[in-house]
Amino acid sequence: MASSALSRIANLQKHFNPTSKGERGVKISSEVAEALALGKAVVALESTIISHGMPYPQNLETAKEVEAIIRQNGAIPATIAILDGLPCVGLSVEELERLAILGRKAQKTARxxxxxxxxxxxxxxxxxxATMFFAAKVGIAIFVTGGIGGVHRHGESTLDISSDLTELGRTPVAVVSAGVKSILDIPRTLEYLETQGVCVAAYQTNEFPAFFTEKSGCKAPSRVDSPEDCARLIDSSINLGLTTGILIALPIPREHSASGNIIESAIQKALKEAREQxxxxxxETPFLLARVSELTGGTSLASSIL
Known part of the structure; x- marks a missing residue:
């Protein structure tokens, strides 16, 4: 990230009032607490990808790699999880490993x-x-993840809609992701985000990305072309007093984009199996992601890590 944008993001956090370690039942790591106190850029990370997204030790290696990338770019990572009933913002190496070994024994925790x-x-x-909730609670303005949840296919009859969308509608945290998981109904997800008043912007493209691939067939509501554009967008939202989140959709690099036809075929088969079982x-989402990975010979999993 360009240094000017990184500096601007750090300044955004001064609008928040971070809690001290242990206040109101949340433990903030010393590294994250110090960064927030000094106005440094902090990036929140979810933990479901560690426990439910991939097997051990690949999950631990990926978590460490993601944190290292954030540090290399001048920010402090804050992986969020609940351990022994205590919400933790910023995990130690030992805590990361514990969560990775727990795997699916850790509960998938939404708000x-x-x-x-x-x-x-x-x-x-x-x-x-849940990650957005804790990030906002301690004063972290930016959250990076792979793909957000959304309206499930056939959601018009099941009403199966991820709480990620309503959280974006009420929690002022900027979420940077590769779009919406393509196992979901992307057009309806974008409609629901509009209903929630969420600003959705695609990065350097006019088309909303579909997690595994660059293209979803859906036009992005708005576009940003640089880290500075992103920082200005977040800054404007905070200064205007908007209480909604922002979704910035960053397409997967073209060279790592999985074949859309292969992925879609696997999704349809996985959806059929989910209904039958x-x-x-x-x-449902962990089942579908795991099954799509199996059906594509790991291609989808490799894409999700990137």
């Missing part, structure tokens, strides 16, 4: 699940909605 996981002393891997609710 609705936070209170229960904390109350029962459980371990929770945060989804986009009655896989629904929070279990």
């Amino acid at each position: 609705r699940d936070i209170a229960h996981v904390v109350a029962t002393g459980g371990n929770g891997a945060t989804t986009v909605s 009655n896989v629904t609710g929070s279990a």
Whole structure:
């Protein structure tokens, strides 16, 4: 990221009032707490990808690599999870490894699940909605993830809509992702985001990306072309007092984009299997992603890591 944009993002966090370590039941790592206190750029990261997105030790290696990339670009990573009932913002190497080994034994935790996981002393891997909640709570303005949830296919009859979308409609955190997972209904997802008043911008393209691939067939509502553009967009939203989040969709690099036809064929087969096996609710997305990865010989998983 260009230094001017990084500096601007750091300044954005001065609009927030970060909590101190342990305040209101959240543990902030010393590295993240110091960065927030000094006005340095901090980037939030979810943890569901670690526990539910890929097997051990690949999940641990990927988590470490992502954190290293953020540090190399001058910011501080803040992976978020709930361990033994305590929400943690910023994980140590030991905590990252513990979460990676726990895998699916850690509960996939959306906003609705936070209170229960904390109350029962459980371990929770945060989804986009829960990560946004904790990021905003401690004063982190930027959150980077692979792909957000959305309206599921056939959602018009099932009403299966990810809480990620409603969180974007009420929590002022900028989410940078590769778009919406292509296992979902992307056109309806964009319509729902419009209803929630969420600013959606694609990076250096007019087409909204589809996570595994550059193109979804859907026109992006708006476009940004540089890190400075992104920083100005976030700055404007904060200064105007908008209480919604922002979704900045960054397409996967063309050389790593999976074949759209291959992915779509695998998705259709996985969806059919999910219906036959009655896989629904929070279990559906991990099932579909894992099955699509199997059907594509790991191509989709490799794309999601990139």
